[in-house]
Amino acid sequence: MPANKYNHLFSILLLNSIYPLPKALNKYLSNVLVVSQFKKGDYIVRNGDVCDRIHIIRKGLVRGFFNHKEKEITTWVSVDNELVTSISGYFKKTASFRKYSMFGRYLYRKF
DSSP states (O other): OOOOTTTTHHHHHHHHHHSOOOHHHHHHHHHHOEEEEEOTTOEEEOTTOOOOOOEEEEEEEEEEEEEETTEEEEEEEEETTOEEOOHHHHHHOOOOSSEEEEEEEEEEEEO
């Protein structure tokens, strides 16, 4: 996706729909948000990683899972217009015991 002044509009509108943000915070976010694109099978977090970002799903699906006895155990699924992070990684700075994987092709906004 080419960079332009509207790249972060989706994320800022989504966050304001959850709770109205002050203009100064909206301006700050428009300067610090980073656009990332992932494809099916990509990982945004792997087992043992410390997740230091919050991802906003613009389009797609993310699945959190871990391996147990050679099987993948899905613990949650998030879709369009939802926020994704590792709570323990983002807030406690501890390593994740799950993997977060994409299904299909997705565009994420992270900060």
